[in-house]
Each structure stands twice: as structure tokens, then as C-alpha cells.
Amino acid sequence: MSVRVRMAPSPTGALHIGGVRTALFNWLYARNKSGEFLVRIENTDTSREVEGAVQHALDSLAWLGLDWDKPPTFQLDRLDDCRRVAEQLVADGVAYEDEGAIRFRMPDEGTTSWVDAVRGEISFPNESLEDLVLVRADGRPTYNFASPMEDVWDGITHVIRGEDHVSNTPKQINIIRAVGAELPIYAHVPNVMGSDGKKLSKRHGATGVDELRAQGYYAPALLNFLALLGWAPDGETTIMSRDALVERFSLEHVSPSPSQFDYDKLDWMNGVYLRALPVDEYADVLLAYLREQDYDWDEQLIRAAAPLVQEKIAKLGEFPAFAGFLFHDVEASVDGDGAVVAAARDALAELEPFTAEAIESALRAVLETLGLKPRQGFQPIRIAVTGSKISPGLFESIELLGRETTLARLSAAA
């Protein structure tokens, strides 16, 4: 039988890091097995639904390059089917009415167990299973009823989900058995924790895919990083393309224990991906990011600045602060006495050609004349021109800025 998996977000907010990681594992498994990856929206709790959350989740998946094979389905659409099954279960004597709701009669003795694809055998004593509400008094099915039924109807072969669902599994297994359907294989993947080992939350930093995107993380890098959270193909390989990830992914190598989200490592990996891009492509990515963030800066200048920053910044979001001086005025400031700055201005005033190479020679000559070491001499010039102690290469920056602006800033500082 061909593999079919699904991700099942509830539309209650932005897609969370843990949620995409689970989606990613589903997707990788499906692609690895040449199976299908479905998206199902679990929206039976209408009261908690957030406007636009569905589209938001789909956008996040698409941004990461996770494609789905059929139009997304909605749990609420199967309300009638669920009710019908519940009534049948009542007729069969395995469910009963209780204050307007329908409850499923869980077995009282023995155990319910399954072989989890990532954790091995898991067993629950049936006496710990409460009789479960299948259909609420208002007629809406509950999650623990609708979810397994949809898995059955959709022909889901592998239920790959977060470990918070482990304790739901014995309940769902009993329901599926009661309707006489075949059980899927279950795989419970570990949770993603914050840097202190506690549940990932706002205080750890960005927790939504949209936030990560806004900070300038590059989708392929994030994908790679997320895949390595709780999974590793071997002990050596860390940088893997989408295709390599698909080719090597397996449930057996998914770790059963929770892992911490390490922003430092993500930053490093993002830098690795960004630096590896051909310059043109890097410029495209940078430009697209800035437009997405509503910067209306000149395209040609952005493209020209791209090579100056590619090796310097790990996240696209650093660009405005790092190279913004090319696009807007800076506050005039001096570091020490203005002598070098004034001398630099004079040296550049008539310089031809106004290229990085020529600028470097001219400025080095200035330092030589003044008896300054590069470290001492270039810093005041950098601060005058860029408004910051940290910047892209000075000479290239000056060339890009142009003579007029450069001289104006040097004069203002001197």
C-alpha cells in the first residue's frame, strides 16, 4: 500500500515551530516513500478559531517548500459522517448517550498497545482510559473522535504527530477498532523545547514561522535546521539540501527525546546557506526580502550592495542596520580629532577614478602621511561615512555611496 500522511493543524494561530517541524517530518516521509502528503484543518472547535489562520499556515508551508497533494480538507465538513458513525456505535452498544452527548465505552480491563515507529512498543492500562465523548451535546464531534475517523476515511497509513498525542492514541485505537477499520502506523515525534529545556514560548524568541521569515531566515536553511531537530541521518552530515533530506529521511532515525531549539546554530546555518548563494541569486533573495518588509530602497543600489554584505551578515534582517547608510542620511559624528577625516575628504575630492581600488590607495596614502596605523586611521573615516563602527568594507562602501555623499559626510564630521 502506498504511503499517505497528513499534517493536521488547528486554525488557532500562527504556525508554530513545533508544528512545522512535525509537518516537515510528515512531508519528508511522504516524499521519501513516493507517497502523498495531505493537509487537514482540525476546526471542530469553532470558538477558538482565528481569522486567517488557515491561509497563514498554508503560506508558511509553501514558503518552506512543503507542498501538499490534494486540496486541504476541513474536519467540520465531516460532521454528519461523524454523527452517523456515533449513532451506529450506540446501536452497536459500544457507545451510549450521556446528557445529550454520545460517549464511547472504553474497555475496562487489559491494555491497549501499539508499536510506535519512533518509540517502540507503548502500552496503556485500559482502566486508565475514561469513556470518551464522541459527539458533544450540540452535535459537533470531538477531536478524539473526528481525528481517527478522518484518518480512516482518508486512508492515512502513517500518523506522524507530536508526542503530546501519545496519550490520545489508545483512545483513538479503540475507536478505530470499534468501527472495524484498519489501524494506521503511529509515529510520535518529540517536542521542540526552548533554550532552557522548557516548552518553547515567546520568551525564548521567535516561535512562529512568520516571525522567522520576517527576521530574514532563508527557507532552505530553516528547513535543513528543522530537519535536524530530532533527526540525523548519521553523525557527520549537517548541511543537506531538500533533495538530500528527502532521500535520507527515515522514521527509525527520529529521536524519541525532546530537543531544544538553538537559535545560535540556526543563525550559523542560515549564514552558511546565504554565503553559498551565487551573487546574483543572493541579490534576488535580499531584494525579495526587503520588498516583503516594505523597504522601497533603490533596486540597483540594493543589488550593488549585496556582494558587500553577503559574507558579513547571517540573516537578511541585519541588512537595514548594516548597510542602511547607503540609502539614508546618517548622523554626523566624529571619533577623536577630525584631522584624518578632513585629510580623507581632501584626498577623495578630486580622485579619479572613484573606485574602491583607487579609494583604498588614496586613503592608505593619507594614513601614511599622518603616521597612522590602519586600525586607528580607518575607523574615524568609517564612522564619518557610515555612521557606525561596524560596516561593510570601507572602500567598496565609499565607491557605492558616491563622491558627493561621501564628501558631504566627511565634511560634516570634520
Place this chain on the structure above:
RNA sequence: GCCCCCAUCGACUAGCGGUCCAGGUCGCGGCCCUUUCAAGGCCGUCGCACGGGUUCGAAUCCCGUUGGGGGCACCA
């Protein structure tokens, strides 16, 4: 409280009884390079939670302790 699960450097992990006085990556420290910041190069630091077994032999298997996580809704 009850139920389930997990346990290798600070972090992500490799390891599925001998090839491990434990390997890779991030981070961290040092040095080199250097116009700042990065990047890069070299070197280094740090770990099998603890206690019992099993075995000729255990990071690897079993039991317990401790610690951590998840769950106990007419939420998903």
C-alpha cells in the same frame, strides 16, 4: 495525585555488546589573517545522570533511583 514516555559534551546528535580512554556540528576559549564586523585557517575545552545486575566484555541489554518531558476536557 494518576497514566505514558525520555535520559551521550552547554546545544543538536553518531553510537543499535568488543573497531569508543566515545566521533561530527553549533557554541565557547586561544592563535593566525585583517580597515571595523564577519568569513576563513589552526589548536583546544566539555559528555555516556546515579546505583545495582547480565556478560569474558556495556554508552550500548535488564531493574531501580533521580531528573526531564507529555497527558489526564462536551480543547485540539
